[in-house]
Each structure stands twice: as C-alpha cells, then as structure tokens.
Amino acid sequence: MTETTTTTPAQRGPSDHAIRTQIVEAATKHFSLYGYEKTTVSDLAKAIGFSKAYIYKFYDSKQAIGEVICANCLTAIVKAVDEAVAGVPSAADRLRRMFRALVEESVRLFFQDRKLYAIAAAAAAERWPPVKAYEVHVRQLVLQIVREGRESGEFERKTPLDEATSAIYLTMRPFFDPLLLQHNLDLAEEAPALLSSLILRSLAP
Amino acid sequence: MTETTTTTPAQRGPSDHAIRTQIVEAATKHFSLYGYEKTTVSDLAKAIGFSKAYIYKFYDSKQAIGEVICANCLTAIVKAVDEAVAGVPSAADRLRRMFRALVEESVRLFFQDRKLYAIAAAAAAERWPPVKAYEVHVRQLVLQIVREGRESGEFERKTPLDEATSAIYLTMRPFFDPLLLQHNLDLAEEAPALLSSLILRSLAP
Structure with missing residues (x-):
C-alpha cells in the first residue's frame, strides 16, 4: 500500500x-x-x-520505452542532417554534407556516449517502428537531393530515379546503421568523403 | 605414458x-x-x-588452427572469383561478375553451411594475417579491373586510380566482410547488381 x-x-x-x-x-x-x-x-x-x-x-513494455529513447535519438540525427543541408545551393554539396552529418551524428549518439548503442542495435536488428520510419526518411532525403540535382541539371537523368536512390542509400547505409557502423568506426572519418565522390561521379550528367 | x-x-x-x-x-x-x-x-x-x-x-595456438581454416575458406572464395571473371572481355562485366561471385561465395561459405562463420568473424574482428592478405588481394583485383577498363577506354581516367579503387572496395566491402555481411544477408541478392551499376556509372568516361 x-x-x-x-x-x-x-x-x-x-x-x-x-x-x-x-x-x-x-x-x-x-x-x-x-x-x-x-x-x-x-x-x-x-x-x-x-x-x-x-x-x-x-x-506497455520495455520495448515501448526503448522505442521512445530510440525515436528521440533518431530525431536528433535527422535534425542535425537537416541543419547541415539547409540553405546549401548545390545538390552535390547537399549530398556530401548529408552523408557527413549522418555519419558524424550516428557515431556521436550511438558510440561516443555509448549510451544508446545497445538500444539502437536492438532497434535496428528487430526493426522497431522508429527505425523503419527513420530509414524511410533518410531514403526520402536522398531521393529529394537526387531529384533536385536532376532538375537543376547538376545530375544525370537517364537512370531511373528509384534505382539511383536505392543504390546511393545502400552505399551510405553501412555508415549510419548502428549494426554495420560498429564495424566501420575506423572508416567513419574518410569513408563519407570517398563514397560521396564516387556517388557524385555516378550522378554526373 | x-x-x-x-x-x-x-x-x-x-x-x-x-x-x-x-x-x-x-x-x-x-x-x-x-x-x-x-x-x-x-x-x-x-x-x-x-x-x-x-x-x-x-x-602454436588455437588461432593458428583457426587461421588455416580461415585461409582455406578465403582461398576458395578467391578461386571462385577468379573463375567468374576469367576470359570475360569487358572490364564492366568483369566487375559485375567479381562482385556477384564474391558475395555468393561469402554467403555460401560463411552462412549457408554456418560452419565457418564463427571463425571468419573472429578472423575479421581480430584482423588475422589471412584476412589482411585476402583484403589486399580483393583490393588488388578491383584495381586491376579498373586499370584495364581505363586502358581499353571503357572507364574514365580523371579520378586517381587509387581513390577510385578505394571507393569501389568500400562499396563492396559490406557484402563480403563476414561481420558486415551478417547484417546484410537479406540484401545479398539485389545489392551486387544495384551497386555494380552505380559503380559502373561512376566509372563512365
């Protein structure tokens, strides 16, 4: 009582x-x-x-609490990415900045504090709803940058938009998905620049 | 006695x-x-x-035995990759086949038998000598295909060869490194084709 x-x-x-x-x-x-x-x-x-x-x-459950923690964390990453690309005129620069911010924030939140990795890993492995929403959001951001780059003439237009987006998303994923990123931490500095350049060469008109 | x-x-x-x-x-x-x-x-x-x-x-040690098992396994992958590209005239086709064979053999040896995953994971995490040699070999294969594609006029020549090679290697790595591949098994079918196309667009003259 x-x-x-x-x-x-x-x-x-x-x-x-x-x-x-x-x-x-x-x-x-x-x-x-x-x-x-x-x-x-x-x-x-x-x-x-x-x-x-x-x-x-x-x-309702431990996972329900974990999902809120996870969603807060992913919201912080999205915010950092949005800020990194806001007002940047060139689509190529937006793509570079998006990739770099995504990786930097993921490293910071999942690994440097070490606070959230266990939850992020469970969330990613079990595909919790905030993770699915986050992945859709990141993919949508890629698609938007590619589409805008096509419209401004910066990028080629032959490849189906969906195919180009999926391939770029797949290239970035090992550096922001916590389960993959844990094995890529030593590359987190150099990979975004190197892979952004490869992606941008693939988008050249 | x-x-x-x-x-x-x-x-x-x-x-x-x-x-x-x-x-x-x-x-x-x-x-x-x-x-x-x-x-x-x-x-x-x-x-x-x-x-x-x-x-x-x-x-000398358990690891010494593990290294032989690991080296045998990596040799089998290299053999399958070599066979997949042998006699293929176009560098673009060789790159596609190399990537596909690398992923298929890695999935088969590390995961389908399930026999070798534990050793492969320890080897990759602790960077055993056969793993280092294997990574050098795979990187060398990428470099060779890119160089030959440049010489035949199939690929662009502006990007430093080493930079192009490193970026392509990084793009492929999540699908043949066992620690990364374990989280990518559901993509092992479609990713090589999708990413080969992106890589080849990045190599277009």
Whole structure:
C-alpha cells in the first residue's frame, strides 16, 4: 500500500507527460549502465522507485520505452542532417554534407556516449517502428537531393530515379546503421568523403 | 605414458602433413558444433583423441588452427572469383561478375553451411594475417579491373586510380566482410547488381 501511495500520481502530482519523461530518462540511464537486453521492467521499476504496475500504466513494455529513447535519438540525427543541408545551393554539396552529418551524428549518439548503442542495435536488428520510419526518411532525403540535382541539371537523368536512390542509400547505409557502423568506426572519418565522390561521379550528367 | 605412445607419430605413421590436415578437419567440425570462441585446445585434443602437447607440436595456438581454416575458406572464395571473371572481355562485366561471385561465395561459405562463420568473424574482428592478405588481394583485383577498363577506354581516367579503387572496395566491402555481411544477408541478392551499376556509372568516361 505504501508503495502504491507514494508512486500513484497525486491530484497535484506531476503530469503524465512529466512522468513519461522521468521514466524514459531513468530508463536511458539504467540501460546504459546495465545493458538494454539484460534489463527487465522490474529492474527499471526498482531503479526508479516506481511499482512495475505503475510503469505499465505509461508504457506497455520495455520495448515501448526503448522505442521512445530510440525515436528521440533518431530525431536528433535527422535534425542535425537537416541543419547541415539547409540553405546549401548545390545538390552535390547537399549530398556530401548529408552523408557527413549522418555519419558524424550516428557515431556521436550511438558510440561516443555509448549510451544508446545497445538500444539502437536492438532497434535496428528487430526493426522497431522508429527505425523503419527513420530509414524511410533518410531514403526520402536522398531521393529529394537526387531529384533536385536532376532538375537543376547538376545530375544525370537517364537512370531511373528509384534505382539511383536505392543504390546511393545502400552505399551510405553501412555508415549510419548502428549494426554495420560498429564495424566501420575506423572508416567513419574518410569513408563519407570517398563514397560521396564516387556517388557524385555516378550522378554526373 | 600410454597417451604419449598412442599419439606420438610412429616411424611408419602418417606424415606431418596428414596429421595437420586431420587436426584442421577435426577442429573445423568441433568449432562448428561448439563455437570457435568457446573451444579450447584441450577440448580439441580430447575430441580428436590426441594429447594437448601433441597438437602443440603442429600448431602454436588455437588461432593458428583457426587461421588455416580461415585461409582455406578465403582461398576458395578467391578461386571462385577468379573463375567468374576469367576470359570475360569487358572490364564492366568483369566487375559485375567479381562482385556477384564474391558475395555468393561469402554467403555460401560463411552462412549457408554456418560452419565457418564463427571463425571468419573472429578472423575479421581480430584482423588475422589471412584476412589482411585476402583484403589486399580483393583490393588488388578491383584495381586491376579498373586499370584495364581505363586502358581499353571503357572507364574514365580523371579520378586517381587509387581513390577510385578505394571507393569501389568500400562499396563492396559490406557484402563480403563476414561481420558486415551478417547484417546484410537479406540484401545479398539485389545489392551486387544495384551497386555494380552505380559503380559502373561512376566509372563512365
């Protein structure tokens, strides 16, 4: 009873939103210390000082919490990429900057903090919804840059747009997908420039 | 004493070469059942019916045995690639065939048998000598095809040969390096064709 009393939101208690944020923040910290795979919702509840049932009022499962952490992380990457290409007039430069920002942010978020790698890896391996949405978004960004480059005359127009986009996406993927990037960290500096140049040669009119 | 007597080669016993082959074959089987990482030389000795000291007469370490298994496997891939490009007149076709054979053989040897993945992964992660030699060889094959395509006028000549080679090698690598390929198996069918086309567009004069 004591537990329920202290953990059930009081009438003047924090909003649902604040509690969700609290759970996600505590979970992020806990996962980073003990690993996402090994942590159960019971462990999380104990660490936060909530009852397990209380956490389940806000999140259906551990994965549901992981998905929020993962989505926050992927949103940060997309934001960095959008900022890197904003206002850049040449499609070729946008492609270079997009690739570089994608890799830099992925390295920073997944590996330098080391905080989010375990979740990112689970998300990528199990194809969680935020990962699918993110991949669609990155692919869409590539398509948009290629299309604009074609319209401005910077890029060739013979190859079907969809084919060119898929091939470019596949070329970039080993450097932003966390499962692949973990084996490519020593190339994260040089690969984006080298591969951007190859991609741009393939797009030459 | 009994053990030494039964395991030391008799004067008319099998040749060193035959014993080495026997150790490697038994080790391949044992690793595939129990995993490379988890197996010790003692386990191997027990499984083969040799003394540990006797195995050490032929191989310095578990890794030395793993390296032979790994080298045999990589030699088989190189052979398949060489056969795939032999006598093909166009450099573009040679590049396509090389890429496809490289991926098909890697999938077959590392994953379909599942026999060799654990060793291949350890070899790739720890950069064993046969892996380094193999990577140099594959890179050399790419360089040779690009150079010949330049000489015959099929490919452009502006990009430094070394830069073009490195970028092409990097594009292919996620589909033949076992650590990367494990996450790319669902793309192993379509990626070589799609990426070969992108590479060939980048090589257009």
